[in-house]
Amino acid sequence: MTRPGPQSASPAGRAGSFPSSLAGAVDLSALKERATQPPAQAAPPPQGGPGGPAPQTGRSAVVDVTEQSFETDVLERSNRVLVVVDLWATWCEPCKQLSPVLEKLASEAGGKWVLAKVDVDQNPRIAQAFGVQSIPTVVAIAAGQPLHAFAGVQSEAQIRQWLDELLGAVEGKLPGEPVDDGQEPVEPPRDPRIVAAEDALQDGDFAAAEEAYARILNDEPKNAEAKAGVNHARFLSRVQSLTPDVVATADANPSDVDAQLAAADFEVVSRQQDRAFARLIDVVKTTAGDDRARARERLLSLLELFDPADPLVLSARRNLAAALY
Incomplete structure (x- = not known):
């Protein structure tokens, strides 16, 4: 996402002039499947808003949201209560003015609505799903559907009016958050x-x-x-004894399929999965029979370690198909 300057975040004007209903205009279905974190590349923790990380209690009024938690913290939760999504970034100066106001109002709301904070740099697919052109952008969601949105800094009074109108519109249509009885939620038993x-x-x-x-x-x-x-277990077993020289060995012996497989494993461990995928696709292109089958199977096993929606994974699958057919 291109970083717009502060001047590109245009205010929406007075509260009464906020855009009309967005229902149906934004497709959030792509975010409904939680991404699986690859074992060799843990995702960085959310950074929190300009005022620091948001509280992360079970039913907090302010939560940091990632692509992995979007379905639970935004879509599912919006079936119970109005969720206001604050799309921001650490480099965005207007965000530093708006986010604290939203956090304050959410904390004062007594659970009537929830603030979901999204760092667009850490979670670009969420920003893409909303079609964000500039930040800060704020989107209100109820029953899994966007209702209204605004971009730019608004005064506290304007935001209060906007929230009052939204809460009035959804009144009686959402059941509200479950009552906190002071007991810890019971986790379902694991296999x-x-x-x-x-x-x-x-x-x-x-x-x-x-x-x-x-x-x-x-x-x-x-x-x-x-x-x-x-x-995962097979991968970790293979890589535990690998050393950096396996890459140099493979580069010096391009026809050695075993060396190429080992080098690809090491590159994944080194968080250079793009190189690993490209290496194995080259082997598929230049070999036949059992060697080609081994390279294909190894590539597929490495792809399974990552989020299937990762652009690198999608590109590698397309390139593998082209190499095979």
Whole structure:
């Protein structure tokens, strides 16, 4: 997303002139599937707003939202209460004026509405889904649909009026947040087989972890968690003894398929997955038979470690298809 200067965030004017209903104008369906974090590249934690990280309690009035939590913290929550999304960035000076006002009003609202803060630099797909042209941009969502929005800095009085109009429009249509009875929410019991496999993974016993996940798959061939676990365990087992010289070895021996596979694994560990994907696609292009099949299978296994919507993954899949056909 191009960083607009402060002057490009045009105010919407007085509260009564905010845009009319946005329902149906913004497609949020692409954000409804939570991205799976790749094991070798943990996503950075949310940075918080200009005034620091937002509180992260279970039903806080102000929450930091990521692409992974958008479905739960915004779409699902908007079925219970009005959610106001604040799209901001650390470099945006107008955001530093607007965000504290929104946070203050959300904290004073007593749960009537929720402020969801989105750092557009950390979460570009959310900004793209809303079609954001400049920041700050603020979007109100109810029942999973955008209602109204404005861009630029507004006064506290204008925002209060805007919120009053929105709350009046959704009154009686949303059930509200569940009552907090002071008890911690009860987590649903986890599959003890998965827990045991994860424990083995954490202990570094990758062979035991793979075996545990494989047993689950034997009983439940469609168990996605076990399938991902097997792939993860195999990857970690392969890379634990790799050293940086595997890349130099592969570069010096382009026809050595084993060297190319090892180098691709190491590049993923080094967070150079674009190089790893390109390397294996080159092997697919230049080999045949078993060697080609091995390179294809290794590439597919590495792609499974990442978010399927990651642009690098999508590009690699397209390039693999072109190389094969």
